[in-house]
Amino acid sequence: MRAGPLSSNAVIDELNDKFVNTWILRQDVVRFAGDAAKGKDPRLPLPKVAPLPEPVDARLRAFAAEVYANYTYPVDSLLLDADGKFIAHFPASDLFTYQSPDQSYSQFLQKASKRK
Amino acid sequence: MNLGSTTARVDGVVSLALLLAVANATHAQAQDKRVALDLSGGGSLTVTAEWSPIADSTYRIHEQKDNASIFMLEPAKAIQTYSDRDFGALLPKEPLALGDVWRLDQTALLNFMRQFHAGATTDLHHGTGAGGGYACLRAISSNYAEIVLRVNAEFVLAPGKAYYTPAQFSGRVLIDRERRHVVEFALELPDRNTNVDINVLPYADIVYVPRMRLRGGAAPAGVDWTEKIDLEEAQIRLAAKFYRFAAIHWVPFKDALEKARKEKKPVHVVVLFGTLDDESC
Secondary structure (H helix, E strand, O other): OOOOHHHOHHHHHHHHHHOEEEEEEHHHHHHHHHHHHOOOOOOOOOOOOOOOOOOOOHHHHHHHHHHHHOOOOOOEEEEEOOOOOEEEEEEHHHHHHOOOHHHHHHHHHHHHHOOO | OOOOOOOOOOOOOOOHHHHHHHHHHHHHHHOOOEEOOOOOOOOEEEEEEEEOOOOEEOOOHHHOOOOOOOOOOOOOOOEEEEEHHHHHOOOOOOOEEOOOEEEOOHHHHHHHHOOOOOOEEOOOOOOOOOOEEEEEEEEEOOOEEEEEEEEEOEEEEEOOOEEEEEOOEEEEEEEEOOOOEEEEEEEEOOOOOOOEEEEEOOEEEEEEOOOEEEEEEOOOOOOOOOEEOOHHHHHHHHHHHHOHHHHOOEOOHHHHHHHHHHHOOOEEEEEEOOOOOOOOO
């Protein structure tokens, strides 16, 4: 992912222009989501993490829960709208199925503009 | 000694693009103050290697019967003495300005990495071309110069089969400019969970190794730097050399939704097994 689409100048420009960008470890999404992360996939053990030192506000917890509910292990890019609702995702494993991963990633990003 | 590191932060990373813009402006001012770093003092430094076993992992492939012996690792040389010439090979020949970043000579770099294991390489097996090392002149005084390093290297445990890929190594070289001699050297794996990627093809795991480092010498007390850049700025300059995605404006996860609401933009979230801005995943 880091050496593929996220290193494409066209993708970088699009991300900077049209999106708020963030990245996070799976274990930390789980920490933010709290109990909402449990039960997602019993075959996938939850990472062993210490709880966050401060309480997580409800909106952030819901956002993290929405991310985790739609995340595909192990690496995934997700689009959510400005209200924190899921739009689409692009698992990194799918990159290998495309002849032009950069172009495919741009098409993935366009799904956000179609959701207005 | 706090080397700092690009650690996996719960709340993500700062905006590298913004900090790079500030850094470039500062750098432009420093261009007329170049210093020549001379390591012709003829001295040497003894460096100790430490390498702890894997302490935690997700899939425990290193503990499987056929793999256990591969991952019983210890330094090839627990103690090694390097000459100033060995360190000098890491420096460019031309004078440097504060904040300058240069690519480390691969042969010179591997001379140090092989203290861990003879299979050290900067030609990473996953073929992304992200191997190698860079250095940044971070601080200068009339008597000392400090260089910070960032290295991506891995260790071939069994060619074509088993690889040990640390997230990164961050390090420092402290030079006594009067004596033209290295007084301190350190290169170490950041201590955080998920800091090494191991492969026994076709299987992979991300693991935690508490300690993997080279260390030698000691910094004198109370060095009064006449010019310096912040350690974080130097680390960002180094990261940008490895990863073009450093140009993306990243915000911490906990702030992303609020920013999206204010700017009426969607959120693009990358969720990973290991840190985005190093080689652990």
